[in-house]
Amino acid sequence: MKENLEQIVQPLLRWFDQNARILPWRDQPTPYRVWVSEIMLQQTRVEAVKPFYQRFMEALPDIQTLANCEEEELLKLWEGLGYYNRVRNMQIAARTVIEEYGGKLPDDYLELQQLKGIGSYTAGAIASIAYGKVAPAVDGNVLRVISRVTLSREDILKQSVKRGMEQAIVEIMPADRPGAFNQALMELGAMVCVPNGEPHCESCPLKGLCLARKMGAMDEIPVKKAKKPRRIEEKTVMIIRDGEHLAIHKRPPKGLLSGLYELPNTEGHLTQNEAVAWIKEKGFSPIRIKGLETAKHIFSHVEWHMTAYLILIEDPQETGEYLFVEPEKTEEKYPIPAAFAAYARYMEIKLGQEKYREDL
Template identity: 65%
Template structure:
């Protein structure tokens, strides 16, 4: 492929490949805009196989825009538990409410109107526009950035918005009007299962190998180019399982900030000793009977990494336990009613409960 060669030559081979290799996915069986939207938001930074059970459960509980718009927050966050980035589902609900009030509950078949909805960026607006409505707008995600960078042997930094904008404009000129959704999905699909990251591209299976400059030049594993991200901030946390018989203490996190509005196991800044923990428990007005150190754990967020120390503390039942500010609940209630983030999954195991994706791995009811 020469510098002057147009990307137009990828269109037909890509669509032919997609016709024979597209994965069967629940959101592809019915491309109603609501289903496309929910799946695309869930798929952001989450593996396809992991998303499938979440998607099915979410659609069963909230089958349409009106149900999402009216869903109580705790129930909504519980449905999202394990997917992370909880502001995404909060923005989904805000967008659903706008759709109910401004568009009579129907998704607008208009890219710019979709783009104006809370939590919907150019990629998601392009995906809904093309897949649900057949509007020829690009949907450029990390997969597409990688495929096109390799086909063109481009060393431009794909994390730059200007580079993404330029690629969107280039792809917009390629999209066949009669198969807009299929074309976008084909580009994403080939990046997901053939032109994969980390130098493991399956070039021998790729229908674009004939025109891929990165393959011809032997630089596939060097692309796409990304500027190194800043390292995550490390935070030490001490997580406590405070048990009163069959009840465990949880509390609601603040409405803003990391894991906003979710429930959590009590935790403290720093790596505390047993004595420090016992003193803190007494300061909360609780009466500790026994303390047991638990294994350490780690959880990675996008910009921060928790290094956790854990303790299980058995409490003496008193008349004033609720004055501590904690909610004491039966452990099984956390699975059904209280959204607890997967950051605490390592310690939830000591209570024989599963959080988020763990529920599906263990075959538990959800």
């Protein structure tokens, strides 16, 4: 593998120098800025991340402010990116950095991986891009590029395969430009050797070296073993209004979407009569009820299949279970997951990436 890969270094760097996207975290690649961007970019498109990154950095410009941030504010800043444990882990790591490293992220690849939520990829990105250290940063884009260039038919979801590619990349990485090399591989996978659809082989600086292209095997590589199907959960969502206010509920401190606020909901798909009975059991007096469209939201291992009702009630009595808030207050204060975005217009708010749609 090494002999074939050594030839990609110079053409890849030349291509990157001419084609690298202008991104907000690239103009000042400090360790903190690289860290935040890489965590945000996990399973989220670059263009979608930009406004979230801007908002986050304005509110929490350094490790100290991240460490000190109140949880609800932290989750609100992350709202719309999903995978909320990532930002919780970032805060735990920030506090460790304050306590054990004097507020500065370590520059060692292995030491970075000891921090909560930082795996080999993120550690490699920080070490190489921010500190100029020779360290691999192998994500799905890189696995795809290397698999195609070398005609590897190994399952890229196996950790042993990833570790092998990390070692192969370290052996060819230019000591004077490790960060640029890692970013070039990521950029090529994101923009040219794309994950979905036909790769743009004619635009690829490695087209003369790529064995998958030579063999016409681009559609077959990379190889991924099929994942287990997601578990389906049926839910009925209630948009409960008393006119000016909206009912929300705080989720438990552990588990899926822990600590976030949600629309009241229950297991199963209720009929309209069952929904009315459910509302009455909660102590509310429904005036009108309207069935809404169904929706689906996909998590890593679970799918929510939702039906919903818009319910107008008489003036409610506040309970410990539900808060009745002005809808605009949820945009300011209460973090609500994008799982409910399909029903945001009935709440008169925008959720997740919809807040930034005009900017994307």
